[in-house]
Amino acid sequence: MVPILLCSILALAIILERSWALRQTQVMPDGLLEKVRAWLQQDALDADRLDALRNSSQLGRILAPGLSPHCRTLDERKTAIEDAGRRGAVELERFLAALGTIAMISPLLGLLGTVWGLIVVFDQITTTGLGQPSDLAGGIAQALITTAAGLAVAIPAVIFHRYFQRQVSVLVSQMEAVAHQLMDVLQQREQETS
Numbered sequence: 001m002v003p004i005l006l007c008s009i010l011a012l013a014i015i016l017e018r019s020w021a022l023r024q025t026q027v028m029p030d031g032l033l034e035k036v037r038a039w040l041q042q043d044a045l046d047a048d049r050l051d052a053l054r055n056s057s058q059l060g061r062i063l064a065p066g067l068s069p070h071c072r073t074l075d076e077r078k079t080a081i082e083d084a085g086r087r088g089a090v091e092l093e094r095f096l097a098a099l100g101t102i103a104m105i106s107p108l109l110g111l112l113g114t115v116w117g118l119i120v121v122f123d124q125i126t127t128t129g130l131g132q133p134s135d136l137a138g139g140i141a142q143a144l145i146t147t148a149a150g151l152a153v154a155i156p157a158v159i160f161h162r163y164f165q166r167q168v169s170v171l172v173s174q175m176e177a178v179a180h181q182l183m184d185v186l187q188q189r190e191q192e193t194s
Contacts, residue, residue: 032060117144118143
């Protein structure tokens with residue numbers, strides 16, 4: 001039961017952390033692209049604003065490298081945004097593998113506890129005899145509690161793991177769309193200046 005209890009605490013911590021970290025306002029605040037577009041039009045994109053953009057959200061961390069003065073060509077900007085996007089996707093998936101592992105091993109830990117409990121019950125029968133049927137039933141019931149506990153941890157872990165995976169997929173898709181819009185803005189700006 002102790003490993004199952006530890007799994008439940010860890011799963012709860014991951015669920016709470018991912019619920020907080022994957023909020024739409026945390027990952028993709030409204031109006032960020034419009035703000036960047038306004039800075040570009042006003043030619044007001046300086047180092048302080050780039051730092052503010054980078055620190056504002058996950059989307060800001062993806063867009064900022066493409067706006068850096070170190071990127072001179074459109075291809076360099078695109079590559080910088082794609083690299084940051086890959087890192088951002090990994091960041092969004094943080095702890096999901098651990099949650100999936102908890103979802104998979106919790107029922108196995110419960111089953112292990114049940115098997116171990118049944119071994120103890122049958123060992124007791126072989127050493128002391130059958131005894132009272134109520135003692136045997138109580139021992140078996142106690143052994144089955146670990147399976148129920150393992151399932152009670154695994155079911156919510158599976159549900160939240162799937163939910164967070166879907167949420168990450170949606171967020172990554174939305175961030176890609178915004179990055180493409182930024183690339184269109186940068187391409188248009190480059191055509192206007194040449």
